[in-house]
Amino acid sequence: MALSNCSSFLAELLSEQHRVLEARLAPVVRDITDSCPHLQEEMENVYRKIVSYVLLASGLGSPTDIGVVREVTAALQSVFSQREVVTFTSLGKKNKEQQLKTFAMLVTGIRLYNKECGKGGSSIDDLPAILNEAIPSATRAIDEGLHNCHILAHRYTTLLESMQEDQHRHTQLSSFKLKEALFNARQYEAFLCILLSDAITSAQEVEKMHVQFATTMERLKNTVQNKVSVDANEVFPLFVALSNLWTGFRDEMLLLKFLTNMTNNLQQFSEIQSQLFPEEVLTSLLEGLTVKSDEERLRETMGTRVNVSDFENQEWLFPETTDNFDQLLIQYHGFCAHAIGVKGLILPGNAAIGILKHKEKCYVFSSKEAAYIFAQDPDKFIQLNVEKAKEYAELIQLLELHHQFEYLVPYAQVHIAHASC
Template sequence: MDITPQIVQQVIAHCQKKGFVVTPSLATFYVKCLCVPESKDETGAVEIARERVPHIVDKANSAFTQADSARLENLKMQAAVFSQHQDTINSQRTEQIQHRAKAQQLLQEVCHRVGNHAKVFGDMVLYILHETGLYNASNKELVQKETMTALESVIPRQSIESFVAQSDAEKTKQLEELWKIVWGIRLFNRETHKGGAGIQDIPGDLASMVQNAQTVLNQHLDQAKKLCQNYVVVLENKKECGVLGNIEQRLMDEYVNRLQFIQFLTKTADSVTSIARHMALVRPAYDSLLTEIKAMVTSSTSVPKSTIYPKFIEVSDKWEAFRRLYNDMKGHKNVLDVLLEYKSSYTQALKPGMVEEAMKADVTRVKPTYNQVTLEKEINSLGKCFYSPALPGGTPLQFNGMCIVTILQKQDPMLKPSVADLGYIRYDEQFYGFSSEPALKAFINSPKAFLDQTLGNETFATEGLLHLLDLGKQIPSEVFLLGTRQKELGPVEVVMAEAGTQTGQIDPYKDYKYQWNEWELRRLALKLADLRNKRTHSCQTVQSHFKRENDTQTFPKKQSGSQTMIDQATQPKHTAQFIAGLRGDPTSKIKVVKVEFDE
């Protein structure tokens, strides 16, 4: 059994005693992060010793019982985004399951309805309304009227009888095409302003959502990146600014918080850009298709069904593509709303005076320069890694572009991003960036050693760096106590083999002399032992052969009179017996008469 809920309950109870409110999603997220050092199995679950549970609870309590903590706000932001992402996936999956279940129910009602053709037509309308998402429309009467009109143009009421006569499989196949044709007709009527009641302007709403989201994302990304640059300048010139001790650690926590904020914003912006790119491909094709249908309808009074119906189905498919993009955009919009709650969720320790002093000191600093040609020759000659002056287009950097060597060697407490002028290292078909030339050279000498240290690193888990370094996949899905997990058996392998079939009688193999009673067995044992005293002895000698008495041997002669068919016939006699004298005069006597017949 997964013990995460039990650990979470302990953490929440301990924090409540100290006056801190912790949400279950936050506690669950951090507890699983603390279990990252344990090795995962193929299902993503881990097993921990019972002694580790108090250690995990204490670490979680110390992390959650801090006031105005940038590190705690970072954990809250990660937990909120992760929870929102899971809620979106679960809600979409639930909606799809419920939609298909309701559609199957309505489909069965249409297929099994017989007799009343008007009810069959009504059931078909309800099925189409459900598939098009207008089953519970506000102006339901007008929506039903337009749907019935479009349906009757495809399959008149007089043709319902032939539809009912079909098999269930044929009805199902025809209905799945029918609702798309009707939906395509309604969408075309909407574009030509001849109907379209209850149909949401999904393309327009989607374009508006994308534009607004991109504006908000770009605005907050610019602000967050400028703020991170200020943190970098101050931390690199901390001595000149007088940033030491607790203030330095506080600024580091705020810097990591803003880096995580930028990472989430960047991923959301990439997703929104991808939706905008798909929308730019679907919208022209959709408009072109409607224009083509309009030209076909206006040029001829009668368009063949084989020509126009596939066009309506294609219009329906394009609209469904808009609907999927719209649902995805709503999910990203919800994530963006969650992120904006953490844009200033703590008191910022970075003061304008620190930034001004750091800027003055940074002017006098000598910026490092890199000779990419020399680096390429030196690195490629080793044969372990390969140098790349620039990152190939569309290729992601591992660890989200952060310098992993600086973190693991702990030479600099600041989490540093990679420098583009330094170039990149390709190792095992993956690209890595570094913040300095010494860090790059340290990596190429032993790349596997550095990468192994990133697996199950407890520091990354406790400081909330897993998502920032793109190591979120290391977070386990479930947590079990060591030795208590019951693993499910794999699939049973079926082996086919030849076997002889018993065609004759099967012997029972039953021992009728079996005795289970101990005293009966003892009695039989004594009986068998007593037989030894009653055995007989015999011997054969030469003289014993002459003790035979031949006179006592009897050989009776055959009797000739016993042969059949000599004395009399072999046919048996038939005897009949009856009573005489039952009728007649009073003087007659009653007697029994017996008659024998030879044949």
């Protein structure tokens, strides 16, 4: 995945992994670049070290596999013969390091080409095929988690509304704990949405790279064909392009593993919720109540909107009067800006009612009435929302209870901290 397409945390994750690889290769690089061979045996020793570096840098096979070592050696010899070691060692340190990286990319491209032509590469995994199978599987797992999370949030909301309508109803339930559970469920939902978005972006990136890889491979085949020798200026850029694309596939594998691990680890959230509110208890409490989904709540408020003439100093945004209306950044992840602080509820906001723009920020509401009340004193309700968000335990606090989420916590901070602004 290109870093520009990643979330900032995932981009940093990839950068860190690249730094780790460079750190592991650093002793080998130093050993090669500091060498000043004179004897033939010393030259051969440096060449073997270069072969080891190229193999380790590519990550395509084990350095203990003789067949892999022979493949790498043969590929390297086609672009850098042992006779050229003297010229290589006469270069400055920086030039040597750059040459090593170039050798690694060229050899990687050559081995990938040979694998495509059935002339080796048996140790090279088919990363595009693996990703094409693994990404949909990961997406389905996140989708399932989202579905279950939605059901929980809808049920919690229904119970809380019934308790607010009748304070004597469900006296055995703690309103605070139920609201806390709702807040956590909605934050968990937001987190899963981020994971799903990253998984979809990954799938798109893999598809794009797959096309580029196939196109580059075809160009290379057409260039090489059955020629005994070809101009290095024609094929070297194509080998490097294949190598860079393969690095992209490896990065996607790393990110997919990370996203999958996060999804699996977050299953503990559902387990904790089921302990707090077992299924049989929830079913019993909901008896006689109608559980509404977010979509049903939105449909109920369609066709209602604020009357702009009722407000002298407020700016309201509507689809027909606002460019890129669907792309506006809505506060509180699009939930009702009034219900959070006043009712302790997280209700879906309906942009069709009207979006209030206050101090360059946009707010939506679950009903026309909520919009009118909020607009009377936005700053007061915004402060109420801040206090309410602090009052209830956030998902990130739940994660911090488990040391295995050491990578999840900064990721969550990046993405959901603004949810309780």
